[in-house]
Amino acid sequence: MVEIAVFAVCAAIILVGAVGVIAARNPVHSALFLIQTLFGMAVVFISLEAHFLAAVQVVVYAGAIVILFLFVIMLLGVDQSENLNIEPIVGQRFIAGVVGVATFALMLVTLTGSEDAITGQPQATGALGDELTDANNVRQLAETLFTDYVFAFEATAILLTIAVVGAVVLAKRTQGEMLPTPRNTLEIREEAYQARIDARAAQLEANAAESAAADSASSTGEADADLVEASGTGDETDGGDA
Amino acid sequence: MELLDLVFLIPAFPLLGFLTLLVVGRRLGEPLAGWLGTAAMAGSFVATVLVYLGLRGQDSEDRIFNQTLFEWIPAGDFSVDIGFLADPLSIAMCLFVTGIGTLIHVYSVGYMHGDENFSKFFLYLNLFAFSMLMLVLGDNLLLTFLGWEGVGACSYLLISFWFHDPANATAGKKAFVTNRIGDWGFMVATFLVFFTFGSIKYTEFLPAAPGMNTNTATAITLLLFVGAMGKSAQFPLYLWLPDAMAGPTPVSALIHAATMVTSGVYLLTRTNGLIYEAAAWAPNIIAWVGVGTALFAATIAIAQTDIKKVLAYSTVSQLGYMFLAVGTGAYVAAIFHMITHAFFKALLFLGSGSVIHGMHHDQDMRHYGALRKLMPLTSGTFIIGWLAIAGVPPFAGFWSKDEILLAAWDSGGVNGKALWAVGLLTALLTAFYMTRQVMMTFFGRYRYNDATPEEIGIAWDNRIAASQGDVDKAIAAQDAAKENVEKATAAIGTAENNLEMMRNNVPVAETNVENAKAALAEATDENREQLTAQVAAAENGVLAATTNITNGENAVTAAKGNVPVAEEAVVAATTKRTEAEAALSTVAQERDAAPVPADAALFGEPDVSDIEEFLPEDVAHRREFHPHESPWTMTMPLVVLAVLSIGGGFLNLPFSWNNKWWHHLEHWLEPTLAHGHDIAASGNTKFLLALVAIASGVIGIAVAYAVYIKGKGPKPEAIEQPILANGWFYDLGVSNFMGGPGRKLFEFVAWFDANIVDGAVNGVGALVRGVGGSARRTQTGLVRTYAVGVALGAIALIGWFVLRASL
Amino acid sequence: MEITANWYLILSAALFSIGAIGLLIRRNPLVMFMCVELMLNAVNLSFVAFGDRLGDIAGQVSVFFVLVVAAAEVVVGLALVVAISRRRATTTADDLSVLRG
Incomplete structure (x- = not known):
């Protein structure tokens, strides 16, 4: 019974957090929702006897990765909230819904539809012991990692090194002039894109004005206010860059 | 055996020289680059001598050594190795190729002095030597063909070595294009050999030849002969050789007299087992084309005024002799003449180069005369070469030419006698035109000061x-x-x-x-x-x-x-x-x-007293110029070659008393030339024929002496008819045909190529462009669109799995 | 009622779908990265659940590796975002369409 309760609470936390990540307008909020999801996941790991992973989940994911996200968000400007009312790519939202629903449904069918959804045999060497304690789990994981998967483990070490070097190279501020870029092309496209956004915004504004004329609902008023605010920030950042 | 293992070194040295010169040639400059190339050739010569000694150490039946370096083209049943075949024939060729090659390298150091592309010249020469040795040593037809094309390419590069003059570049192109016709024959012959025997390796298909289909053997023989016609400049493909004289003179000596042009003879000699199986008329065609070319070229040589052109036509003529020998089955005589010809013709070419060098690059014999006093060494060695080619005993040319004529006489019937008669006439003409050349160049009056017409x-x-x-x-x-x-x-x-x-x-x-x-x-x-x-x-x-x-x-x-x-x-x-x-x-x-x-100027200086003060300035310049003897690098090879031209005949003396020592070359080549023709004529006949040959040579010399020195008999103008000077207008005729009626055909081919072939290619290109143009629109550049693609793909995959599991 | 592996798998599927939807509709690359993290977590959950059901430690080992890869991906991805933001005024994913055909 406790198990069910724990699962239910965790599932709720995870799903709410996940929806929060994709729904929050401000990326800072998204990151905070992500932490919520990761914590819920850590609890689920514990209930699945994966104690080491639960700890790693908290330390590495919540502690390091999300902090890195937040750091970059702060670096680039906290106020870059996104206008979720506008979708420049026609049909993207619809396709996204279809993809989400189809993925979920198909995975449900695959995972639960048949008895042998899980195939394969447990390894002889890596079998989970009967007595699962914290120490045992870590020890088992370590033993497996440093015997059967030692080459993969070393490869991940190299991968991380390369990633660090790559990040330094990419993010390093170059001395002197910037590398040449197809500036004209970029500018033209940016302008075209901005024009598309503006047109769409104007259209929405017109629609909103119409509906506002029909019945002065408060939600549309809010949307208008958001829109104005969004375009205002865009102009500001443009000026700063120039 | 150890010595024989060195065979790979023979081509390796020139290759090494080529690669070294390729990398550092320009930095080495003159004369180091030249000496490096010479050293590579000398190393090759030493290696050849060692292999020769190794081969001598074997019993005569075992004198065949096959060294396979690696598998080159393994393709199913068809497999070609990079392998060398060292047997008496190939090593005999290698000996004179590397030997004369070394001498000509030394000569070139002097001749090319001051040329801005000095190192490039030796680069090409070494590449040529490598290709030529691959041609000779290759143990299969394809490797020989590789060398065949290699020497062709080097020939092209060296003919147009001074390519700033469009005429030289054109001469190079002419040689290249004409040789393509011959190469076609060689290639088809190779295909046929593989089709018939399943192998193109000499040691595999030649032993399998006896008893083969006569028609196939005839076809292969004739196709190989077409190849040989191109490379060895036989009628009707001889056209390129006279033009090839545009190249530097050492090139003419090495490539266009001594080595490359004889590779056709070598090819036919190498495949003599196939020729033996062919219908009798096929070798007869070879003999007649050979002797016909010999006579034809000799008549043209009579009227040439360019010192090198005379030698060029003479080469064509002498090559014709070799084909006469091949056609009558006298392979030993062919190889013998090839070797002696290499000696004396290289000598003559180098001598002419020395003259040209000394005469300010004037090649017109009418401007020479009396040079023997000014260039004693050059003239002395040149005279030896002249006596050798004119068939005066005991010089080298007499013995080999006599043997060929004997083989022609002996090949039977009226046919044989006719071949002999034409050959004899050619010998007379040879003596005549060579005497004319020597007299005009080294004897008579010094004419360089003369005003030209x-x-x-x-x-x-x-x-x-x-x-x-x-x-x-x-x-x-x-x-x-x-x-x-x-x-x-x-x-x-x-x-x-x-x-x-x-x-x-x-x-x-x-x-x-x-x-x-x-x-x-x-x-x-x-x-x-x-x-x-x-x-x-x-x-x-x-x-x-x-x-x-x-x-x-x-x-x-x-x-x-x-x-x-x-x-x-x-x-x-x-x-x-x-x-x-x-x-x-x-x-x-x-x-x-x-x-x-x-x-007429041959006999007396043109009287210019009336117009003395009106003569162009060139004459005055010339009168101040004094011809000079060439440096030692150029005369040393001349002396060595002169010695060889005197003694070369002793390789194979026709005397039958005593032991086999006299027939050294014949004995040496015996294992590879199983199908040679044995001379049936009696000793007396041989002696008589030799006397007739000597008589013809002497007549030729005497007539030329009378005409050009004594001024007796017909005037030179009567002999040097324009039709002869223009090579019977054959070259012109071919050019006119190709430029006229033949051109229409080429224009059609060009039209076909431009519209049908290119149309197909361009059509495919346009199709791809069109499809690409439409497909381009799917690339929005927006990462989220691509994410949609990935997601839909993933869904499709999962859907496929589900569907498969439920079915 | 017992909590079987299926429950965890269903949760994993839901999380994955949400992540996928987020990736498709959000334009801020940072948020898109977060959505990728969500999807990776969903996969991690399924690994651990399978491992638990099969009694195999390999599931957890896989999660370990996924963690490492995710960390590397985030590092490089964020460095890219920083590098792009240096050159451009806006950093939404839709602005970067230089590869348009």
Whole structure:
């Protein structure tokens, strides 16, 4: 019974957090929702006897990765909230819904539809012991990692090194002039894109004005206010860059 | 065995030299690059000698060594190795290729002195040597073909070595294109051999040849002969060789006389097992094409004036001899003649190079003469080469040529006798044109100072122009004199008019006097004095008018006197004009009367005393130039080759008494030439034939000596007909055909290529472009669109799994 | 009622779908990265659940590796975002369409 309760609470936390990540307008909020999801996941790991992973989940994911996200968000400007009312790519939202629903449904069918959804045999060497304690789990994981998967483990070490070097190279501020870029092309496209956004915004504004004329609902008023605010920030950042 | 294992070194040395020169050649510069190339060739020669000694150490049946380096083209049943075949034939070839090659390298160090592409020349030479040795040593047809193409490419590169002159570049292209026709034959023959035997390795398909289908053997033989025709410059594909003389002279000596052009003979000798299986008429065709080319080229050589062109046609002719030998089954004789020819023709070419070098790159023999005093070493060695090629015993050429003629005689029937007769006639012509060349170059009168016919023509033109100038001047003077006469006549008229006016003045003056006197008569005392003065003045006026009349009469007389003087001057001017015109016509007559300066100049210097001062400046420059002997790097190879040309015949003397030592070459080549033709003629016949051959050579020499030195017999112009000088207009005919009717065919092919072939290619290209243009639109550049693609793909995959699991 | 592996798998599927939807509709690359993290977590959950059901430690080992890869991906991805933001005014994913055909 406790198990069910724990699962239910965790599932709720995870799903709410996940929806929060994709729904929050401000990326800072998204990151905070992500932490919520990761914590819920850590609890689920514990209930699945994966104690080491639960700890790693908290330390590495919540502690390091999300902090890195937040750091970059702060670096680039906290106020870059996104206008979720506008979708420049026609049909993207619809396709996204279809993809989400189809993925979920198909995975449900695959995972639960048949008895042998899980195939394969447990390894002889890596079998989970009967007595699962914290120490045992870590020890088992370590033993497996440093015997059967030692080459993969070393490869991940190299991968991380390369990633660090790559990040330094990419993010390093170059001395002197910037590398040449197809500036004209970029500018033209940016302008075209901005024009598309503006047109769409104007259209929405017109629609909103119409509906506002029909019945002065408060939600549309809010949307208008958001829109104005969004375009205002865009102009500001443009000026700063120039 | 250990020595034989060195066979790979033979081509390895030139390859190494080539690669080294490729990398550091320019930095080494002159003369280091040349010596490096020479060292590579010398190393190759040493390796060849070692392999030769190794081969000698074997029993004669075992003298065949196959060294496979690695598998080159493994493709199913078809497999080709990079392997070398060292047997008596290939090593005999290698010996003279590397030996003469080394000498010519040394020679080139001197000859190419000062050339801006000095190192490039040796780069090409080493590449050529490598290709030639691959051709000779390759143990299969494809490897030989590789070398075959390699030497062709080097030939092209070296003919157009001085490619800044378009003529040289064209000559290179001509050689390359003409050889393609021959290569076609070689390639098809290779295909046929593989199709028939399943292998193109000499040691595999040649032993399998006996008993093969006669038609196949005939076809292969003829196709190989087509290949040989191209490379060895036989009729009708000989066209490129005379033009190939555009290259530097060492190239002509090495590639276009001694080595590459003999590879056709080598190829046929190598595959003699196949020729033996062919129908009898196939080798007969080879023999007739060979001897026909020999005669044809010899007739052309007679009329050439370029020292190298004579040798070029001579080479074509001598190669014809070799094919005559191959066609009559006398392979030993063919190889023998190939070797001796390599000696004496390389010698002749290098000698001509030395002459050209000493004569300021003038190649026209008509400008030479008496050079033996100025270039003693060159002329001495050249004379040895001449005696060798002319068939004078005991020089090398006599023995090999005699053997070929003997084989032709012995090949049976009227056919054989006819081949022999044509060959003998060719030998006579050979002796003639070579003697002509030697006499024109080294004997007779020193003609380099002479004005050429063109220059004499220019001088006459100058002189006539000068006379014409005199005439023009006389005409101008005459006109001036005539004008003077008119002026004098006009002056008389003027003077008479003046006189008339003065006479009219007298009555006026007299009237004035009377008036004055009348006025005086009525005068008062006051103005009497004044009027008296007026009368006096009027009387003075009458006096003055009278005096004027006298003066006017004098003036008229004087003017009348001027006219005859002026008329006399006109007469004088006219006389002068006549004289000048007469002089002009005299000059023109003199020019017409002057002997036409042609080859008559051989016997006497053209008389240029009349026009001495009118000769172009070139003549003066030439008169200040003194021919000189070449440096030691050039004469040393000449001496070595001269020794070889004297002694080369001892490789294979025809004497049958005593032991086999006399037949050294024949004995040596025996294992590879199982299908040679044995001479059936008796010793007496041989002796008689040899005497006839000597007689023909001597006749040729004697006639040429008589014509070109003694001035007896027919005039040189009578012998050197334009039709011969132009090579029977064969070259021109081919060019005209290809440029005229043949061109239409090529234009059609070009049209087909441009529209049908290119159309297909461009059509495919346009299709791809069109499809790409439409497919391009799917690329929005937006990462989220691509994410949609990935997601849909993933869904499709999962859906497929689910579907498969549920079915 | 017992909590079987299926429950965890269903949760994992839901999380994955949400992540996928987020990736498709959000334009801020940072948020898109977060959505990728969500999807990776969903996969991690399924690994652990399978491992638990099969009694195999390999599931947890896989999660370990996924963690490492995710960390590397985030590092490089964020460095890219920083580098792009240096050159451009806006950093939404839709602005970067230089590869348009």
